[in-house]
Amino acid sequence: MSLHLYNTLSRSSEEFVSLTPGKAGIYLCGATVQGAPHIGHIRSGVNFDILRRWLTHLGYEVTFIRNVTDIDDKILQKAEVEGIPWWAVAMKYEQAFSWAYSRVNVLSPTYEPRATGHITQMIELMQTLIDNGTAYAPGNGDVYLNVRSLKSYLTLSNQKIDDLLSAGDAEDSFKKDPRDFALWKSAKPGEPSWPTPWGDGRPGWHLECSAMAHTYLGAEFDIHGGGLDLIFPHHENEIAQSESAGWGFSKIWMHNAWVTASGEKMSKSLGNSLLVSEIVQRVRGIELRWYLGSAHYRSMVEFSFEALEETAVNFRRIEGFLARATEILNEEPGLLVSLDFTAAMNDDLAVPTALAGISELVRDGNTALSSLTFGDEAGQKEIARIAAEVRGALAILGCDPFDPTFAMDKPAATDAMDGLVKLALAQRESARARKDFATADAIRDQILELGILIEDTPAGSRWTLAR
Template identity: 35%
Template structure:
């Protein structure tokens, strides 16, 4: 059975679905005020892999991930660009999904938008006021964190400890530095919704409570996101849910950061690379491979070198599949290797140990080549189909077997080169090889003559 590290427990726990055969997960999505960077890509890939794995294990997964389209940053950007917040949100939501598609991230089954839930949020805040855990401050309605006995659970700190650690200049009206805003008064901004407390907009921490409960119920299996969401965002969600007596999420899972020279990649540090910048020159699968080659909770170093290493490793996986394809083996009739499947599942069950799982797949790749060297084609075909099958569980689709189709121009060059080689005119042969390479193909000389390969092209 799957074990995952639960932030609320601080240890590995067995994940037993609430309803047998099903799995409900809520993953905090992006605030759409700018394009996504590598860090966003990592969380999206991590939870995409989790979902794919659970589905592969036969669970019916319900995956919900929101779009935060109400936020001060959206408002700031709209003002700066002289357009409406809705336009900003729409623009970056569209860009978000285009990028996620490139990464091969499966669309969540439900994609709730905060703006669609204003009424429910107001209703929740009313309930919190009625329960005497919210109070009116100068600029909004605040949640009184002292009313939740175990506040600080996800930070693994007590309320007192968190208070002591507060280092931001506090608004005087707040009862505790940890209290957070549920509803912000408009204060002159035109952006807002009517509420019992006047025009305004909801605070960030309320939307996910309302949307997750609406779509998944008052109790669901897993709530996830980047490690920086564990506190205060997720803790604040949990606090509201606790007051409402929701059982809420059974498990909390957080992924580690993308690092740049041992610093967290973030907007504020201006050390980020956008996903589109990366994917412009890199196979999206290479980033996915890089992500799964490290453990989801570990910091992950991403730089041009680590990316190109992953690209190279990926190319070798593609090449091995191609090599099997060229034997003419019938891959449709090949059988999955049950031992490999079980070993893969074992690794994944161990807190989603994708590094171990991929290491095994690379070993399998090596074995396939050995089998081919030995002429054991049928066994190689079985292993190859197994490898491709398991890579798919990680969301990595191999390039597919190329049928060897080439243009007349390339064929002409190949013929010319064969002739040159017969005449041992290697200078000409090498020159033609370069020409062919410029056309997007690689020529290799083997014992049975020239072999042509297609060089992978960047997706547009």
């Protein structure tokens, strides 16, 4: 089966046919840099990173744009609170996001545009919309989109305009209709602003994504992604602006579900302990990624530390197999992508199904490892094949243990430490040889207290860090 993806627009799974053969353009709504990233933000990054890696594996040349919205009401508020300029707030949290993305091995986008770098494009878009009558400037410096003038609206969220609850503050505004939304907001005293033909001001929330997607991906592109909660109003308004400008815009809309805590969506108050910076104190980045990536992207992930730990244990089993296979083979496994994995991924990125296949492969691999006899070339080949299929799958999911990105998670695995542990192991070995098990076990216990696990194998003892 070829790649099929669920399109929010049609509420069904559709075959992916790119606009330009061999190429794929993706626009992902990135962060509004107003605070530190929690694991929900990062989940979105991981989900779409997996999509990107899969498309790349399938042979597409992927242009992946993930924006940074670096001007907005909350950033200005935060600047007040923190007593630093708004642009310093934006930079601070943009860097926090970059750090978090890198900890979970999310690839850098092809380009990462900032809203404030695209004011010119936004003004051009507004001019187009005003010229063709879909937008209006009431004279106070604001620019609004007239939603009643649209041929279609709310096609993504499948709502009727009159069913929407009306905005609370609509009465005293310059809007023609309460549902009209701001493309541009006039500057209040002390706020940053940019000059436009309609007055000094700053972008409304939605305009930047239309302008930037158009700049880097063109009038029409393949996939637009983001969190479920962006469907309305953000993505509806992007569609409204872009289609009114005559752009085809995105063919497929993909939305990731969120991470919940105690059954509820993470809000700021709940999210404090779930900052990426906190979680990676508990588990390694690769384990956090495994956790966030292992649920289907359209399913809610109910966060708990227990589930996180459990998933980490599951990952270590897979990792342990690859480590043992590497020792036996005397080289890093290759990278193969199996037919089962391909079938699962092609079915709207069915990672959980793919994971079941990986678990079965690992079991077969462990069995092959334990039944391997000296000089068994067929057995070695089998182990090499299985290890390569496991590693190949992990690599697509961004969790390849051999990926240098994760090297920082193994700080203690230096040659010096290896030498010291082996020294102790040699002493234990000689104690075992003379059947002095009390001494042998004492050595093992002492090493364990330092956080090092000992496994005795027919080929001798091996050690790993316990974590």
